[in-house]
Amino acid sequence: MxxxxxxxxxxxxxxxxxxxxxxxxxxxxxxxxxxxxxxxxxxxxxxxxxxxxxxxxxxxxxxxxxxxxxxxxxxxxxxxxxxxxxxxxxxxxxxxxxxxxxxxxxxxxxxxxxxxxxxxxxxxxxxxxxxxxxxxxxxxxxxxxxxxxxxxxRAFDSDLTLSLGAFAALMLVGAALQVRYGLRPTQRLAGWIDELRRGDRDRLPDAVPREFAGIVGRLNELIEAQAVLVARARVEAGNLGHNLRTPLALVTSEAEQLAQSGQADAAAFILDQCDRMQRQIDYQMKRAAAAGGRGTGIVADLALFTAGIVEAMRRLHAGRDVAIINAVPSRIAVPCDPGDLSEILSNLIDNACKWARETVRITARVEAAWIEIVIADDGPGIPDEARDRVLGVGVRLDETKPGTGLGLAVSRDIAGLYGGTLDLGFNEKGSGLQAIVRVPIARS
Structure with missing residues (x-):
């Protein structure tokens, strides 16, 4: 370095x-x-x-x-x-x-x-x-x-030294104030860049001192060019996924015909590979859909935002009689695109509801420069040796449970786009799973 x-x-x-x-x-x-x-x-x-x-x-x-x-x-x-x-x-x-x-x-x-x-x-x-x-x-x-x-x-030199020393001190104080005043535009520029990275603005203001006009103009051009490239990449990724679905469907259909003709082993192998390909396509399309901090605003209230997802999960898992407790305090603003935050919370809460015995609890807190969101259930949890593996694309520890094995991997990747993390562990009682999402308040 x-x-x-x-x-x-x-x-x-x-x-x-x-x-x-x-x-x-x-x-x-x-x-x-x-x-x-x-x-x-x-x-x-x-x-x-x-x-x-x-x-x-x-x-x-x-x-x-x-x-x-x-x-x-x-x-x-x-x-x-x-x-x-x-x-x-x-x-x-x-x-x-x-x-x-x-x-x-x-x-x-x-x-x-x-x-x-x-x-x-x-x-x-x-x-x-x-x-x-x-x-x-x-x-x-x-x-x-x-x-x-x-x-x-000597008497004059002594008085002169004291006078010039006091004058030099005043000059240094004045110079410090001048430096502080002169560098104030750089502090504002840093604040604007933080707002840009949080999603509060989509470009830097043009009303800057003449010395910074060239830098700001080039940064705005770079931001616009990057936005165009990202949008184009997302469209192309979506098009690629859709274009692959038709050939994949044809291969799957042919494999099913092989199974009907008595070639069960070959058909099973082909269908397994098709299933893996389908999971990869779904995973990459979800990643391409993630805004990754390029949204236009901040979620104003995490508690209210979580409430909508919790209500949907209660209806989705109504047959399991699982209590979903939304204990997220109000007035926590998350610097995350609403769609991305919805994807993370939906995946983690849905996963917790599938495995919980009786209770799923969602909490959040602000700690230093981080926002920490915790989704805990009282299910069987995940063994230590399997936690890294379960975050892989398409990995499912229990094939009897419904799902694609993409939720945890997608949630981890989206959190990473914001400079955050997703960690898995046992809950406070040491039994069920606890998923902890940490997102920086202002990304550095």
Whole structure:
């Protein structure tokens, strides 16, 4: 058996998952990169503004040493090891330092391009530094720790991850709803096919989405072609049966004449073969007459349908004084052509009435996806070793009983046309025969 292909729902789900995941990942990298560039630019711009402020507030003191009129406006320069530092030096010797350096000083810069931000490492800390020479040989330096910038970027990336995760989840929910909505026509199509197979409709509706129009059209053409072939085959089978009856009748007549002329053994052999041929013809014609699920509707109420057959059997077997009990509950719908169901029930109930001592009981129930019809009698039953054989065409265990030996075989074959079964066994008391017909509610 070839492996089953993945469903469309699974394929769409995988495609949506990959697309949303890849899109979210790319969007995260792009947004994070753009924000990083923006924050870095703002970071450098703020440092340049602080450097402007530092140079404007620095004045020469009475002793020639530079003094600061007031602290810088950013309070982070006042907090020790805050990550924001400034320094004023002359000749490589620090003259003024920010409180945030906490008594330390910056290493003398080697930046030969003034007002150009560069990354340096000072006291094991990565710093973004801008230097600017001033009057009197002063060198103004302002720095910011890379950990400040990294912390801001990490905080943004964390928020971005949560936001994109929530967005991706919403996108996946939307994709799932879209897949469900998009595949709804396939579910309707499956339902229509089930109705078609049950006999509720004889073709698929033409009002389908454009993508399914070609498939539905071809299926309808196939259904119509198959119906024509089946009808033709049934007619030809019937014609063949009728055409064989005349030659068979002639052979039978000749055999009877042989018997009258004293050739009894030869006549008996020929008559036996003619009887077998007649049974085969009757069997095949009954099979050809079976609709096999190609009817136009469902039996609405099995109990009412069975009641008519039971009444007919009571009249047919009135001389045997057998009680036929119809215990089929109401409102059980059987997906079976009425003619086929009548053939099954008539054969089985008639067979039970022939062998029952006093009672024949018909019951039914719905179990899971099956409808189970039970015809039980209190007769002698059938031995285990003979049950398979009695289902053969023309097989009769007791030739003294009237019949052709076709009823059980025909009933089994008709049930099989609907995906059902016919099983024989002892009844609940362990004595008489119990025939169980099981038909699926919706054929798969």
């Amino acid at each position: 070839s492996p089953r292909a993945p469903s469309l729902r699974f394929r769409f789900a995988i495609a949506s998952l990959l697309w949303v995941g890849l899109g979210t990942l790319v969007a995260g990298f792009v947004i994070s990169g753009l924000y990083g560039r923006h924050v870095t630019h703002t970071f450098v711009s703020d440092l340049a503004n602080h450097l402007d402020e530092l140079t404007s507030l620095t004045e020469p003191g009475p002793d020639g040493r530079p003094v600061l009129d007031r602290p810088l406006s950013d309070p982070r320069f006042q907090h020790p090891r805050s990550g924001f530092y400034w320094q004023v030096e002359r000749g490589g010797k620090p003259m003024l330092t920010s409180a945030s350096l906490a008594g330390h000083h910056l290493i003398t810069a080697r930046n030969e391009a003034p007002d150009v931000p560069i990354w340096t490492r000072d006291h094991q800390e990565r710093l973004l530094r801008i230097d600017r020479p001033g009057a009197g040989g002063l060198l103004f330096s302002i720095t910011a720790s890379g950990r400040v910038l990294d912390a801001e970027l």
